[in-house]
Amino acid sequence: MSDNIFNTRRRFLQGAGLASVAPFCPGLSFGATSSASDQRFVMVILRGAMDGLAAVQPYGDAAYAELRPTLAVNENQLLKLDSFFGLHPQLMSLAQMYDEGELSVFHALATPYRERSHFDGQNVLETGLDNPDLGMSGWLNRSVPYLLSSNSNNGAAAMGIGQTTPKILDGQYDTASWAPAVLPEPTTNTVNELLSLYNQDSFLGERFTQGLLAKELAASMEDTSSSRRGRNFSVLATAAGNFLSQDNGPLIAVLESSGWDTHANQGSQQGQLTNQFAELDAGMLALKKSLGSTWNNTMVLVVTEFGRTAAENGTGGTDHGTASAGFLMGGAVNGGMVHTQWPGLSAGNLYEGRDLTPTMATHEVFAAILNQHLGIDEASIETGIIPGFNGRSLSL
């Protein structure tokens, strides 16, 4: 692999990623009807800067244990990917997916952003641009016209799982959102009255309609767990899988997870970060389960705005850094490999003397997914969605 010059190995070669195609359902459709409509994509945003060096530990780099005397997990307890990298012990489901050739790791991965503000970092991650001050629309929102059919009465092609609209979905094209209901709903008659009131509101009108469509679809889903109360990550991940596996469901779902900003006492095998890993791992397994056979044509990307300092700080945590790690999983992934050009952790190799140096581009991963998985042509990606990136340097 051109992008895999480091010593990593692939455990399995997955069989053909082209799984069975769900029967096309005519009539009112929630999602797209383009030629790529059997492909599904889930974007998982880890907010707060996940410590990529704790998630995928470079135990083969001699400098690692020195930089992290209390945080590095003992080599024997890591879930080894190869002779150099090992997953944190809590990432058991991810390790299994790796073994089964359904998960790839990207390491030393970063967006073009080189400062250390969460909010600007997330901005760059979600706008797909190289500068937090440019433009406001999210790159998944800009992808929508390439996915949608011409029927404007349809539900949106992309859906946020949660109560608010993440920036990655924000923009001129309609997107959907959904979260479990917690209070009793009004009667159909009242809802219809409200619909006509909302039609008068230029900003809220279409959003209200999308809300109703998502509710309708959720009600038709067989798995009742999607309407379970709560905001537990696994509950939302299950709902995402249920939506995407509906014939008339959306093509793209966005999940968010927060709590990754581990400045103090982040812990090695217990503590805040360990809990975060456990929640992520359980969520990804729940997503896989609820997708059912749709998993076979799904890619799930898990990324964060930036990484954390290579060395632990004075309070048993890590401060804002630069490169981190990311995960790509799903039946459509040709996995079982670590994509990286390992920059090394010795003092001279660290970015600004403190952070893992980026060698892989998050934006290139976005572009590769849009092209290789969702079938959007390189030129459109390069000019309109992720400016300057086409994904050609990666093979997913």
Added chain:
Amino acid sequence: MLTIYSPDTYIAANKFGLGLRPGEAAYIEQDPRGWLLNQLTDITAVPARLSSLPSSASYLACLSEDRMMMQGTRQDSNAASIRETALRESRRAMAQDYQTHLQLRLQTAVETEIPFAERLLHFWSNHFSVAFSGGQKSVIRQLALPFEQEAIRANLDGDFTSLLLAVEQHPAMLIYLDNSVSTGPNSVIGKRRERGLNENLAREILELHTLGVNAGYNQDDVTSLAKIITGWTIPEQRIMRLPGVSVDNTTGFTYVPQLHEPGNHRLLGSTYSSRSNGLVQGEQALKDLSRHPATARHIAEKLARHFISDTPSQSSISQLENTFLKTDGHLPSVHEALITLEEAWLPQNKKLRTPQELVTATARGMELDSAINSNRQVVGLFTRILTSFNQMPFTALSPAGWEDSASYWGSPDGLMKRMEWANSIANLTSRNSDADYLAEEILSPDAHLQQALANAESSHQAVTLLLASPAFQWRS
């Protein structure tokens, strides 16, 4: 229509304030701008509901006692079970106090007769957001409301410098952004125990609280500010006996010279001398940051976005910025400048109510005062809706606080939640409510809504339509 109030009345009460209560408009109508201006006089007065709120220092003292009890039992044969009980009791107290505090905060917002002042408090509280989580940060459950009073409300009649100092020297903020565990590597304690710097608070002071992101500071400035404010911490038994330690009796803010990184430190080109003690060194640095032109710009932008629209004009921002610079950040002057911004009074410039604002406006508009005071079910309803929106007070997911834009809060699912909320409130109140009258009293006239209310099949449906209508979602 029986009554028609001027657009200014609705804007004063709904956009600058927390939402009209029935009967209020006629009074405000006499002089909407004057009504707002007068509220700035009483802005630091402690609301009756909060007059007996315990201080942060007393909460921290309780925590310290609990910890001692847990440690003191180590040798005991029943140690484990005693420790566990103490820990459980401590957690239970925190959760209970948090519920009480939520109710007090809501009651205050619903009952206040100076809602513009209360909105300003909420604005600054969001600018200086704190949130609780597990472990050591769970005590923020108890400290957040006292923090809002001690650090923020008490300083809204002074300058931004005093506000900033009070916030950064408050245990709630020091715990939330980890400064309470930061240690100067070359300090007396730092050299002895292998502890070191934590730059979390320093970075957010520069990025969020003062200058704003990309305002010309770099990583060295962040590290330097982190060193400058080492020693700013919370009262903990083992450090209290050290010589030179000072404690604020109200907030519990503690300065420990033995944690402070010695030496001169450079920040944004200025040197902060080690000749002054470490406390003064930090105070001087924060004072300079508070008066920096980038800070004036940053604060002006946030205020304009909150009080005008999601996209305020540059000229309005400049007016606020100039007032801030001319008066050295005198907050009453800056707040008064908001009232004089013509752009804020244009009816087309609307802000979408956040979920917290929505439930407050609902309670005010529907006069739910006594239900909130006495009905647990009603309080539970508020908790459920805010939880479903992820906007329970003091739980913002990032130190930047809650988002302040319509595109964020007006998501498709968010609108569904608002509809369910309206329906639930109608379940409680519709028998005694006259929706037509309420619409006139609390919302600027909306022909479509009036028509829908006139056609409503029941008073239950009418109340649902009123509270779920687009008109009620906007601050306008």
